[in-house]
Amino acid sequence: MTAIVRPRPMLLTLALLLVLIVWLSLALGPVSLPLRETLLAGLRLLGLSIDGDNTQQAELILGQIRLPRTLLGIAVGAVLALSGVAMQGLFRNPLADPGLVGVSGGAALGAAIAIVGGSMLGGMAPAIEPYVLSACAFSGGLIVTAVVYRFGRSNGQTNVATMLLAGVALTAMAGAGVGLFTYLADDATLRTLTFWNLGSLNGASYQRLWPLLIVTVGVALWLPRRAAALNAMLLGESEARHLGFDIERIKLELVLCTALGVGAAVAAAGLIGFIGLVVPHLMRLLVGPDHRVLLPASLLAGAGLLLLADLIARLLLAPAELPIGIVTALIGAPFFLFLLVRGRS
Amino acid sequence: MRMKTLLACTGLLLSQLASASEPLPQRWVSAGGAFTEWVVALGGESKLVGVDSTSQYPRSLQKLPGVGYQRALAAEGILTLKPDILLGSNEMGPPPVIEQLKAAGVRIEMLSATADMPTLQHNLNQLGQLLGKPAEAQHLMDSYSQRLKNQANLVSQAQQHNAAPRALLLLSHSGGNLQVAGKDTLAAWMIQQAGGNSLVEHLGYKPVSNEALLALDPQVIIFAGGRLQGDEARAALLTQNPVLGQTSAGRDGRIVVIDPTLLVGGLGPRVPDALADLTKAFYPDSQVLTAEAKQ
Numbered sequence: 001m002t003a004i005v006r007p008r009p010m011l012l013t014l015a016l017l018l019v020l021i022v023w024l025s026l027a028l029g030p031v032s033l034p035l036r037e038t039l040l041a042g043l044r045l046l047g048l049s050i051d052g053d054n055t056q057q058a059e060l061i062l063g064q065i066r067l068p069r070t071l072l073g074i075a076v077g078a079v080l081a082l083s084g085v086a087m088q089g090l091f092r093n094p095l096a097d098p099g100l101v102g103v104s105g106g107a108a109l110g111a112a113i114a115i116v117g118g119s120m121l122g123g124m125a126p127a128i129e130p131y132v133l134s135a136c137a138f139s140g141g142l143i144v145t146a147v148v149y150r151f152g153r154s155n156g157q158t159n160v161a162t163m164l165l166a167g168v169a170l171t172a173m174a175g176a177g178v179g180l181f182t183y184l185a186d187d188a189t190l191r192t193l194t195f196w197n198l199g200s201l202n203g204a205s206y207q208r209l210w211p212l213l214i215v216t217v218g219v220a221l222w223l224p225r226r227a228a229a230l231n232a233m234l235l236g237e238s239e240a241r242h243l244g245f246d247i248e249r250i251k252l253e254l255v256l257c258t259a260l261g262v263g264a265a266v267a268a269a270g271l272i273g274f275i276g277l278v279v280p281h282l283m284r285l286l287v288g289p290d291h292r293v294l295l296p297a298s299l300l301a302g303a304g305l306l307l308l309a310d311l312i313a314r315l316l317l318a319p320a321e322l323p324i325g326i327v328t329a330l331i332g333a334p335f336f337l338f339l340l341v342r343g344r345s
Numbered sequence: 346m347r348m349k350t351l352l353a354c355t356g357l358l359l360s361q362l363a364s365a366s367e368p369l370p371q372r373w374v375s376a377g378g379a380f381t382e383w384v385v386a387l388g389g390e391s392k393l394v395g396v397d398s399t400s401q402y403p404r405s406l407q408k409l410p411g412v413g414y415q416r417a418l419a420a421e422g423i424l425t426l427k428p429d430i431l432l433g434s435n436e437m438g439p440p441p442v443i444e445q446l447k448a449a450g451v452r453i454e455m456l457s458a459t460a461d462m463p464t465l466q467h468n469l470n471q472l473g474q475l476l477g478k479p480a481e482a483q484h485l486m487d488s489y490s491q492r493l494k495n496q497a498n499l500v501s502q503a504q505q506h507n508a509a510p511r512a513l514l515l516l517s518h519s520g521g522n523l524q525v526a527g528k529d530t531l532a533a534w535m536i537q538q539a540g541g542n543s544l545v546e547h548l549g550y551k552p553v554s555n556e557a558l559l560a561l562d563p564q565v566i567i568f569a570g571g572r573l574q575g576d577e578a579r580a581a582l583l584t585q586n587p588v589l590g591q592t593s594a595g596r597d598g599r600i601v602v603i604d605p606t607l608l609v610g611g612l613g614p615r616v617p618d619a620l621a622d623l624t625k626a627f628y629p630d631s632q633v634l635t636a637e638a639k640q
Contacts, residue, residue: 030425060449065421130440186529186549188416188436195417202419203441319395319422320413 007293010286014300018074018307025070025307026062030318033058068204073310074303075209075216076201076269077279079261081302082219084276085295086254089230091160094284097277098262101255102144102167105174107266110140111196112181119189130208133196134267141263144170149255158251160237198323199272201310208268215264219257220299226250227291234289274328275302278336285339305332369477370452374423375400376415376433378606379613380456383469384432386485386614389476395426397433401606402615420445430475434458434610458611460534462490465612485614492617493538496624500540503628510627512541513563513594515582516550516605517570523558523586524550531608532567535616539623541565555588565626566594569605578602601626 027038041058045067083098091100099105114136118124124132148170152163178193185193229250232240241247262276283297309327316322373389375381376397384393385403396406397415412423415433420442423431430452437443437455447453454475456468466486473482514526514536526532527547536543544561545553553561566589568582579600582589589595607619 030419030422032425057449060445061421061424064445064448127440129438183551191414192416195414200417202417203439203445205441205444208441314419314421317411317413319419319425320398320411321417321419321422323417 007287007290007297011293011296011300014297014304018300018304021304021307021311022070022074025073025311026066028311028315029061029066030314031061033061038062064205068206068209069201069310070307071213072201072204072209072268073307075212076265076272077275077303077306078299079212079216079219079265079302080272080275080306081279081283081298082223082295083258083261084278084280084302085230085291085298086223086258087276088280089233089291090251090254091164092233092236094281095277098258099171099273099276100164100167101258102148102170102174103141103259103262104266104271105171105178106144107137107141107263108197108271109144109174109177109181110136110138111266111270112178112193113140115193115196116181116185116189119186120184130203134208134211138263138267140174141266142259144174145255145259145263149252156248158248160251195323196270198325199270199328200313200321200323201269202314202321204268212264212268215260219261222253223257224292224295226253227295230254230291231289269324272306272325272328274325274332275306278332279305282336282339370429370475372426372428372430374412374426374428374431376412376418376431376437377456377458378402378610379458380432380434380468380472380610381406382613382615383472383485384476387472387476387478387481389472392476394428395423399606399609401609402604402613418442420449423451424449430454432456432472460531460612462493465489468611489614489617493620496538496617496620500538500624503624504540507628507630509540509542510564510599511544511562511593512536512565512567512627513544513558513561514567514569516608517568517582517585518605522552525553525558526550526608531611532569535607535620535623536567539620539627541623541627555586558586558588559591562592564593564597565599565601566592567601567603567623567626569603569608573602575602599626599629 026042027033027035033041037055037058041055041062044055044059045063080098084096087096087098087100088094090096111133114133118129118132148163148166149158151166152158152160154162182190182193229240229245232243232245233247233250237247265272279302280294280298283294283301287293287297306324306328309324309331312331313322313324313327371392372394373384373392374395375384375393376399378399378401381393381396381400382402384390385406390405393406393409395410395412397412397418399415400406410426412418412426416436416438418437418439423446428451431437431446432454433456435455435457443453454471456471457464469482469486470479473479476482514532516524516526516532525545525547527545527549528543529548530550533543544563568578570578570582573581579602582600583595594600601623603619603622604615607613607615
């Protein structure tokens with residue numbers, strides 16, 4: 001595969017696009033705020049004291065609703081796309097998605113246990129409910145991934161093919177678990193579970209944001225340091241080993257990054273499909289397979305695409321809103337098809 | 346963090362001030378089918394500016410902006426409606442959204458959707474206060490409990506001569522699998538209040554196999570399904586599930602169709618009517634009931 005454009009201008013374009021989308025995400029919403037008020041409120045939130053107009057409402061909407069939501073969108077989109085790159089590099093297959101190592105399935109099972117189990121035990125205090133849900137989803141993802149990784153290990157080596165199959169099997173088992181809890185659920189919890197499975201950035205708050213931000217920053221700093229190793233792995237595992245890379249260690253790091261990243265993203269925003277699979281693929285079509293460029297490009301594009309999808313999700317049916325998983329697939333998939341067709345001709 | 350606390354405090358202060366001088370909330374968003382119906386029954390329909398997806402009745406509400414499902418509300422979307430108050434059950438959420446709305450000065454009124462009389466009394470009191478119609482609310486409550494009392498009398502009289510029929514409530518949306526209402530549902534409460542004998546032991550709404558339906562052999566089937574009404578719904582139910590024709594209820598044609606929106610969100614104003622219909626279907630031969638109907 002050859003790159004369609006040169007990497008540096010492409011990265012710059014993607015960064016500018018992301019800035020534009022972030023601006024849109026802050027400036028647009030169901031409540032229409034005049035541009036002047038948005039700007040004033042923004043400056044006040046930054047700590048500048050400007051006298052004049054009363055911008056209390058604007059400050060609230062910007063500071064407490066749109067800003068956390070935008071940050072959440074950036075983090076979730078970025079970390080999902082990065083994990084996608086890590087998985088596609090690990091499995092040396094552009095069709096790999098972060099769910100392959102079982103993290104999504106495990107997180108879904110954790111969430112189902114929290115949602116249905118919580119209500120069966122007589123309900124939790126509403127104040128701690130979201131935290132319990134996040135914690136269960138995160139640990140569910142980690143546990144299942146750890147088991148998958150363990151199955152892939154033998155004689156001090158990680159067999160990627162075994163891991164992939166173990167991932168499929170454990171995802172199916174987690175699916176059965178989710179099915180069981182779906183069966184046990186009453187009406188209200190059933191709907192909560194369904195909505196959770198479609199993901200949403202709704203209800204973002206700073207308290208729930210920071211764990212994800214830390215993980216995202218960690219993954220975003222760590223993975224690019226492994227870009228050279230990922231490039232070498234494109235040649236094959238033994239080739240990469242001969243080039244002097246500690247392959248076993250790299251594999252563990254990739255799985256760990258994915259488990260932590262996707263686990264934290266899913267814990268904060270529910271299951272959001274598609275980004276992890278398609279954004280890395282799209283970027284490979286645009287900037288080529290060099291991971292030194294592919295990783296930052298995927299980060300920018302993942303964040304941008306998710307924010308764009310969220311913007312549509314909250315504007316389309318206002319005052320209600322659409323689950324974001326529907327939108328990511330609806331706008332991403334046709335674009336992906338278009339690129340595939342264009343790449344072929 | 347500090348910002349948020351400050352905002353929350355301001356919001357709290359504002360709502361305190363509001364309740365001190367007591368201007369009644371004029372713009373209502375209601376997230377909960379039965380609560381919405383009560384607001385309408387208390388003459389507050391003109392104050393409603395938005396409803397959730399469970400508020401399906403009366404049909405005129407469908408003109409109002411929808412705020413989505415009660416457990417997946419969106420703060421900013423609701424703020425566009427400039428509501429003074431958000432009414433809903435204690436299932437309303439997600440919690441951060443409720444906090445954000447509170448901070449924006451929206452009064453949050455969470456009521457319990459438990460199906461019993463003390464809860465209903467409390468809810469109606471509260472709604473009466475908030476709508477400025479406490480006397481009407483009390484009147485509605487009194488006639489409601491009176492009707493349920495009469496209902497209970499009728500049932501006990503009817504049961505002196507007839508055994509309680511075995512009844513089953515089936516729920517099906519758009520031809521999907523039949524689900525049977527279990528013990529802890531409003532449906533089970535209604536069957537029991539109407540003098541029926543609810544057959545199932547499970548909790549919630551669960552799919553039940555054809556064979557199990559045959560084995561349960563209900564004498565009356567109550568069908569809550571989608572948009573079809575009356576005979577059309579009955580015919581559709583029997584065509585899609587021929588096995589029901591083999592049960593006592595199917596053979597005797599004792600299938601009652603009710604509106605599925607009745608079963609959402611606790612005791613609504615339409616429940617006494619529905620109970621009366623059910624009792625009529627349960628005890629078609631009862632002298633007491635026919636006498637009652639003639640009055």
